Amino acid sequence: MDADKKRLQKELMTLQLNPPVGIKVNGDHGSSLTTWYVEMEGATGTLYEGEKFQLLFKFTNRYPFDSPEVVFTGTNIPVHPHVYSNGHICLSILTEDWSPALSVESVCLSIVSMLSSCKEKKRPPDNTFYVKTCSKNPKKTRWWYHDDKV
Amino acid sequence: MASTSESEGQKEGDDPEDANKSNPSQDGTFECNICLDTAHDAVVSMCGHLFCWPCLHQWLETRPNRQTCPVCKAGISKEKVVPLYGRGNAKQEDPRTKVPPRPQGQRTEPENNGPFQSFNWGGDGGFQMSFGIGAFPFGLFASTVNLGGPRLPGAQPGTPQFEEEQFLSKLFLWVAILFIFWLLVA
Ligand SMILES: [Zn+2]
Numbered sequence: 001m002d003a004d005k006k007r008l009q010k011e012l013m014t015l016q017l018n019p020p021v022g023i024k025v026n027g028d029h030g031s032s033l034t035t036w037y038v039e040m041e042g043a044t045g046t047l048y049e050g051e052k053f054q055l056l057f058k059f060t061n062r063y064p065f066d067s068p069e070v071v072f073t074g075t076n077i078p079v080h081p082h083v084y085s086n087g088h089i090c091l092s093i094l095t096e097d098w099s100p101a102l103s104v105e106s107v108c109l110s111i112v113s114m115l116s117s118c119k120e121k122k123r124p125p126d127n128t129f130y131v132k133t134c135s136k137n138p139k140k141t142r143w144w145y146h147d148d149k150v
Numbered sequence: 151m152a153s154t155s156e157s158e159g160q161k162e163g164d165d166p167e168d169a170n171k172s173n174p175s176q177d178g179t180f181e182c183n184i185c186l187d188t189a190h191d192a193v194v195s196m197c198g199h200l201f202c203w204p205c206l207h208q209w210l211e212t213r214p215n216r217q218t219c220p221v222c223k224a225g226i227s228k229e230k231v232v233p234l235y236g237r238g239n240a241k242q243e244d245p246r247t248k249v250p251p252r253p254q255g256q257r258t259e260p261e262n263n264g265p266f267q268s269f270n271w272g273g274d275g276g277f278q279m280s281f282g283i284g285a286f287p288f289g290l291f292a293s294t295v296n297l298g299g300p301r302l303p304g305a306q307p308g309t310p311q312f313e314e315e316q317f318l319s320k321l322f323l324w325v326a327i328l329f330i331f332w333l334l335v336a
């Protein structure tokens with residue numbers, strides 16, 4: 001088994017055995033392991049309490065040296081200043097601050113915490129423009145991580 | 151009896167968490183922070199994080215201009231990681247022959263506390279010995295050369311004593327040169 005598959009297999013097993021609160025990996029990933037759907041619940045006591053979201057992870061065979069491609073998908077895209085209405089997420093660990101010591105679990109937890117610290121539900125100011133012009137792959141976007149407050 | 155068999159039946163129940171804990175390879179202490187497997191050809195960074203050398207090497211190659219520890223983002227470089235040699239490593243092939251080569255351990259000599267400190271057995275079974283060689287041959291050489299200068303009482307040119315002294319002087323010179331040559335070659 002290739003190193004990337006081995007690691008993904010390991011991560012999948014750990015996530016299925018000990019899932020963090022509010023996070024659930026869907027069981028069926030086929031044999032390739034390159035596409036995962038992760039169910040996520042808004043944390044209690046936050047603006048997203050009771051909401052359910054779905055994340056789509058795509059892995060290349062360079063994982064974990066290459067970051068996974070992570071977007072919100074499905075019918076409910078969280079309304080958040082760093083989440084575009086097409087599901088793209090502006091989060092530095094998904095591109096330039098990625099590290100191979102991160103994992104699906106740590107990415108999920110970062111996203112939960114990003115949602116949890118939100119004070120006001122609104123779309124990013126450039127949402128309309130971005131959604132019209134962006135590439136399908138958020139990793140091709142040159143993100144400008146300037147707002148650390150939210 | 152019935153109660154005993156019942157409790158045994160409960161113990162045998164497959165609790166995934168218990169199975170997880172009893173498996174030593176699942177214990178993360180010696181897992182590589184990149185492949186999440188037990189680290190092989192292990193190296194540790196100055197910040198104390200453990201990796202397989204091939205894993206870390208690949209990460210350093212991925213971002214050659216911004217080499218940081220995957221775990222704590224501390225600066226990291228090939229020169230500043232320490233290989234770990236466990237007991238089981240001795241019989242395995244030399245990791246340095248593998249690609250990519252693992253950086254070698256840096257062996258710092260202990261401080262000289264006594265006259266016998268310079269005499270030691272190398273850790274790899276090699277025999278190392280050093281002793282003072284500085285002054286002796288050069289002192290000899292110098293005294294031989296000095297024969298040519300004004301020296302009283304000296305033998306007069308032409309006398310057998312002079313011949314003998316010249317001969318001895320040349321002999322000493324050659325011995326000195328040979329000795330230096332031997333030191334260089336040895
Ligand atoms: Zn590794």
Ligand SMILES: [Zn+2]
Nearest residue numbers: 197199219222
């Ligand atoms: Zn570190």
